[in-house]
Amino acid sequence: MSLTASSKVVTANDLRSGEVLYLRFPHSWTPELAKASVIKDSDLAKASLAFAQGQPNAVVGAYLSDVIDEIDGPKASHFRETFRSTGPSNYRHGKQEV
């Protein structure tokens, strides 16, 4: 077991709707970053990514994304991923839509 350089989540887009999704162990997808499973082990990271890429009929473009692990769930550490987890800044569309 070896630690990843930073905490990670697996993210992808839903094949049908295009919506941003996060992997939640053991094998479901959630639209909320806060509910994603945080990965700190590099073998687990590899295996989780392989699992996601092995679901081409559910999601597309899976990759590992860096997060900061906080008490109320993971938060994106890069601003691009922050937008993906909320939505655009010019309209309250996407995940921030109520």
Added chain:
Amino acid sequence: MYEYSSFDHEFIAERVTQFRAQVARRLDGSLTEDEFKPLRLMNGLYLQLHAYMLRVAIPYGTLNSRQMRQLAMIAERWDKGYGHFTTRQNIQFNWPKLEDVPSILQALADVEMHAIQTSGNTVRNVTADHFAGAAADELADPRPIAELIRQWSTDHPEFQFLPRKFKIAVTGSPNDRAVTRAHDIGLRMIVQDGLRGFEVIVGGGLGRTPMIGKTLSPFVPLDDLLPYLEAVVSTYNLLGRRDNKYKARIKMTTHEHGIEEIKQRVEAQFAKIKPRFAGADLQLLKDIEQHFAPPKFKPLIAQVEADSAPAQTPVFRAWLDTNITAHKAPGYAIVSVSLKKPGATPGDASAAQMRALAKIARNFGHDELRISHEQNVILPHVHRADLPQVFQALRQADLAAANIGLVSDIIACPGMDYCALATARSIPVAQQIATRFQALKLEHDIGPLKLKISGCINACGHHHVGHIGILGLEKAGVESYQITLGGDATTEAEIGTRAGPGFGADEILPAIERLLLGYLKLRLDRHESFLEAYRRLGLVPFKALLYPQTRKAA
């Protein structure tokens, strides 16, 4: 305006059927994502940050009220009630679902529209001067030839898998409004000894290595144009690099092989294929030309010049000053409708606004609308006597911003708010700048200014050819904005010069403010535009405005 022939109708219907089947095959697993991707891209479907994005072509920027109403319907039924008009005379819908896309394509086909070749490594939507057919300064309407090129390039069997995307722009006016020098092929109409033809410019492009196109042929007669274009694209298909996508555009092929070699290969190939174009193409062009016959213009009504109407308000006058361009028919005007109300997202129109525009076009504009590469909507044929009513209707739809060509008329790409390739946001920067200069009430004093913003090096927002260009980058984990100065998108096309180090997200607005307030002091008088002042004085004094601390330190 062009109306589809039965051939076009059947072709589009067939493509919708094919795409429906391709989506089904993707969902049932017989196509992998890697294989499906080029097929969906051929039909304008991208995957962006938050969702899929469908890019619909508005060939040469022309549409009628029925088509505009259908875009409104699509926005409401399958998207979030708005659309984004782009610098490539396309409209983008930001939230469609994969399974709905075949139905959206069907709805487009119903009004003679499509999303074919708005993406992918193929000949893209052909763009043209947005004032085509109306401008007082044009030699002839460039749209018939653009339509012929659309038909020739659509589904061209050799050119669906080019080394990279391929963009063609056409202008029929000596005053280039189609940025022909920044396209893979730019066509500029020329009349030589009474014979119509085109200067063919090749290898222009923006992106990571911006280049101004070079003249491949100073004059190709109209009759030879299709075989000549085919020779160019065929030569590029074989010669263009496929090992490195950053070197794959024809601008790099031209750069690496030299224009002379390209020319020699093109001419040899042209000679070979010219006899194969045996006349049907030119006959088709004649047919197409009939579709673009000018509308029946109303006669000049004596003295009902809008300009002398008594009920003029200062807002109306301000709008007339900025948003009207000379028309070739007496008594008529070209109206530019700004999609740049300060604080709004440049290029966005709501479904209600699209419907309002459709209605105005039908009532007062001979049923024609245009989309400009500057992300505005044009009503190309409005009788001057109708201008007050048009203005009122636009006001009611919140579309009466009087800022065409001014600092708040900003081009901005979607940037990191939507685009998967972005390195920074562009929309909020545009919103801030436009709002600030409106509040300062300095827009008119500053005068003509092209400010263009891209959210990454791909330069979809044309920042290289803005008088002021802003490029959004990432630096140490935060957004950073680099300024270029002195770019020009017109006939004297020029790539701007980088002014210096980038600015943080909270520094970019003050920097632009220093730059423009400083310009007001530097100019000779109010007739000297920002670009003219820059050309006279060079980079140094403008750099000093942008980086005052550095100067003090030095």
Added chain:
Amino acid sequence: MIVIVNDHGFSLQNDLTIAADLSSDFDPEEITSELLQRSCIRITLDSFADGRGFTLAARLRQCGYQGHLRLAGYVLADQYAMARRSGFDDVEISQEFATRQPEPQWLARADWRAHDYQSRLRRPAGPSQQNVESRN
């Protein structure tokens, strides 16, 4: 095992002898009269995104090649019409490709002569341009 695809669908029969094998990076400036005499030329694509094969086929035909032209390698069913329109006679794919992209997907494009802008533009001028007639 290979599968030959033509307008009638799949066939496991391969009775043609390949007289010249070209890769997609073959330079058409090297087309010789000797090559044009061969009875069957095969062009192989390593990637479906390599569009050179289509132009190469077109160039061979433009140089007067009358023999059989075959497209082989990584080809998608959706490219069948492009291949035929560019001058190929048939397509050769692996058994694995044939399994993943079964015959009906190829037959769906066997109507490649229909809806073809190119052939319409390349005819001699004639009286019957449907363009104007269809207006109302």
